Amino acid sequence: MTDTDVQNANADANVVAKKMTLIEAINLALADAMEADPKVVALGEEVADKQEGGVMGVTKGLSTRFGDDRVRSTPISEQAIIGAAIGASIGGYRPVAEIMLMNFVTVAMDMITNHAAKLRFMSGGQTNVPIVIRTMTGSGFSTGGQHSDYLEAWFAHTPGIKVVAPSNPDDAYGLMRSAIEDDDPVLFIEHLPSYWTPGPVSRQHVPIGKARVAREGNDVTLIGHSRAIGDGLAAAAILEKEGLSVEVIDLRTISPWDRETVIASVRKTGRALIVHEAVRQFGIGAEIAATIQEDLWGVLKAPVKRLGGAFSPVPFSKPLETAFVPSQDDIVATIRHLAAAG
Amino acid sequence: MSNYPKPDAATLLEIYKKATLIKQNDERVIRQMKAGKLVTPYYSPRGQEIIPSALSVSLDDDDYICTIYRGGHDMLAKGFPLDIMWAELAGRATGSCKGKGGPMHLTYPEKGIMVTTGIVGSSMPIATGLGWAAKMDGKNRVSIANFGDGASNIGAFHESLNLAALWKLPVIFLCQNNTYAEHTSMQDSTLIEQYSIRGASYGMPGVTVNGNDPDEMYGVAKVAIERARAGEGPTLIEAMTFRFNGHLVGEAGHYMDKDAYAKAQGVDPVPLLRQRLIDDGIASEDEIAAIEADIDRRITAAIEAADAAPFPDTTELKRDVFAHEIA
Ligand SMILES: Cc1ncc(C[n+]2csc(CCOP(=O)(O)OP(=O)(O)O)c2C)c(N)n1
Numbered sequence: 101m102t103d104t105d106v107q108n109a110n111a112d113a114n115v116v117a118k119k120m121t122l123i124e125a126i127n128l129a130l131a132d133a134m135e136a137d138p139k140v141v142a143l144g145e146e147v148a149d150k151q152e153g154g155v156m157g158v159t160k161g162l163s164t165r166f167g168d169d170r171v172r173s174t175p176i177s178e179q180a181i182i183g184a185a186i187g188a189s190i191g192g193y194r195p196v197a198e199i200m201l202m203n204f205v206t207v208a209m210d211m212i213t214n215h216a217a218k219l220r221f222m223s224g225g226q227t228n229v230p231i232v233i234r235t236m237t238g239s240g241f242s243t244g245g246q247h248s249d250y251l252e253a254w255f256a257h258t259p260g261i262k263v264v265a266p267s268n269p270d271d272a273y274g275l276m277r278s279a280i281e282d283d284d285p286v287l288f289i290e291h292l293p294s295y296w297t298p299g300p301v302s303r304q305h306v307p308i309g310k311a312r313v314a315r316e317g318n319d320v321t322l323i324g325h326s327r328a329i330g331d332g333l334a335a336a337a338i339l340e341k342e343g344l345s346v347e348v349i350d351l352r353t354i355s356p357w358d359r360e361t362v363i364a365s366v367r368k369t370g371r372a373l374i375v376h377e378a379v380r381q382f383g384i385g386a387e388i389a390a391t392i393q394e395d396l397w398g399v400l401k402a403p404v405k406r407l408g409g410a411f412s413p414v415p416f417s418k419p420l421e422t423a424f425v426p427s428q429d430d431i432v433a434t435i436r437h438l439a440a441a442g
Numbered sequence: 443m444s445n446y447p448k449p450d451a452a453t454l455l456e457i458y459k460k461a462t463l464i465k466q467n468d469e470r471v472i473r474q475m476k477a478g479k480l481v482t483p484y485y486s487p488r489g490q491e492i493i494p495s496a497l498s499v500s501l502d503d504d505d506y507i508c509t510i511y512r513g514g515h516d517m518l519a520k521g522f523p524l525d526i527m528w529a530e531l532a533g534r535a536t537g538s539c540k541g542k543g544g545p546m547h548l549t550y551p552e553k554g555i556m557v558t559t560g561i562v563g564s565s566m567p568i569a570t571g572l573g574w575a576a577k578m579d580g581k582n583r584v585s586i587a588n589f590g591d592g593a594s595n596i597g598a599f600h601e602s603l604n605l606a607a608l609w610k611l612p613v614i615f616l617c618q619n620n621t622y623a624e625h626t627s628m629q630d631s632t633l634i635e636q637y638s639i640r641g642a643s644y645g646m647p648g649v650t651v652n653g654n655d656p657d658e659m660y661g662v663a664k665v666a667i668e669r670a671r672a673g674e675g676p677t678l679i680e681a682m683t684f685r686f687n688g689h690l691v692g693e694a695g696h697y698m699d700k701d702a703y704a705k706a707q708g709v710d711p712v713p714l715l716r717q718r719l720i721d722d723g724i725a726s727e728d729e730i731a732a733i734e735a736d737i738d739r740r741i742t743a744a745i746e747a748a749d750a751a752p753f754p755d756t757t758e759l760k761r762d763v764f765a766h767e768i769a
Contacts, residue, residue: 141578169578172609174605175601175604175605175608177601177604177605178601179567179597179598179601179602180567180570180598180601180602180604180605182567183564183566183567183568183570183571183598183601183602184567184570184571184574184605185571186567186568186571187508187556187567187568187569187570187571187572187573187574187575187585188571188572188574188575188578189571190551190556190557190568190571190572190575191506191556191571191572191574191575191576191579192575192579193575193578195571210561210564210598211564211567211568214559214561214564215557215559215561215564215568219549219557220762220763220764220765221542221762221763222539222542222543222547222549223538223539223542223543223547223549223551223762224537224538224539224540224541224542224543224549224762225540225761225762226538226539226549226550226551227549227551227556227557228765259763260763260764262764282765283765284764284765309768356764356768
């Protein structure tokens, strides 16, 4: 949370008095959406209160409030969960399906990429799939190779599905409301390590496809989402003391990404660094870097830089796991290097 | 099968009309392909006509079906208009999917034809979701999932049957068992002799029928549909049949058992039903000939309209990817 954010949020009449965690913000967004539209339903493993409202408690209280018919716990059947969401959506509902952890989307990949993402196009616009697939991920809990992958690039590479990843509770609320109202399938990635970080929630919709300038600056642009924003803002604060002014752009939506905001910022600063937790190789940083290069060749003062996870499965051992993700120090060092060039 | 309802004379005639439309349409698709006038992968449903014909006479327009690449019969039986089907087969802008789906992805929600998939087994999870929507709507709609014997071995089958049974959804899982999955026989795919026994694993009725027999197919389908409409949950139907062409048109089917193949062709279900209608005095030879001639005319008109229709503009590449075009 930057000071500007807090001020903006506080200035809003709808601001929720207490700060909320990401979990509470998403829970509130789901509740508000279900209240606003009877066609919004939720399903997933353990999402109902009988099973304690999801492993992380994100859906807690919803089945008690809206009934077991609208908030349905399922067996461990990822294909059936996404298939049921798709079917219900083309039958007129707006399902929010939870995939317990992002790695488990692998089991439902056919339903997501061959069906949810393509039915609208293949039917010539006759059917669309207004579903939200909520999932969580992020390394830092020593869960090893099969429970912490950040896989946004797989989906950003798939036409027809939108990909959203909030970095703070206010955006999580607002993006969730927009995702549920969106007529396209939206993959909503919740960052596990940020789940318990509180922030104000203004209860406003956040448009999909629009980035946020999380901090203004003139020398270098840092572009990222989710975890990278907290780290990026901290790095920017350190660099400020050295007289370096860093602009931080929170993508919020990964696909379709906000090229305009990114390009405008890099046009101003002339230097860009993209940071993401996912493996760097073939990650979204490559797409953003290439676009900046294409659009701003001649304006750039230094080559565009990328920081991403190591090209390895997420390791178990703590020092390895920590080294896997780009650190705040890596960000600071790379920005210094960028600023020194040109 | 004696305790199942039987189709009356009018219903039998209706089944024949649907089956004949499917058969004649299939023959024309193949003729057009052989003449080089239609370029498409095509999975002929020839031989399987009775299954959807005898089922769909008990369905309403707003009942849902999901089907597969070999699903032209399911769609025509459910009411897919010929003209926009042919336009889609030919990749024209006037096709149901504006030429962007093709034969493997025909869609027509107006008649409840919600999804056609080229991915084996994927009709089932989505049809299950449509059944869930139908149940939430409280409108007694049913949802049909069509798939093949090969698809009965994919994980999605098991997940869908279990979920539909657990949630008591109005879904009919209709396995059209032509005993081959591409080139692989049922015997090379599973140790069980009937897929219908798997219904018991999920707590739903499972029944194997002769899908080529209109009485049996009609009766079993009607009972399953009524059960679904009454809120009693899903049924697994395994309809035994035979496909008369290879897996894909143009492929000779050398892997198929020659004797079984010859025997099946000897009991082609469509001419058999035709003869029965005449023998039982349900329709005269002339009346049937008139029905067939009319279907022929309609198909010819659909082909001519499709051939005359424009191809989609390349700007269609950007359209329908998302609900709103994205630069
Ligand atoms: C998931 C998947 N695996 C493999 C294929 C390739 N393939 C297409 S049709 C087919 C055979 C399916 O047989 P069956 O389910 O019995 O249906 P039928 O074609 O006999 O109607 C296969 C293996 C596919 N389309 N999807």
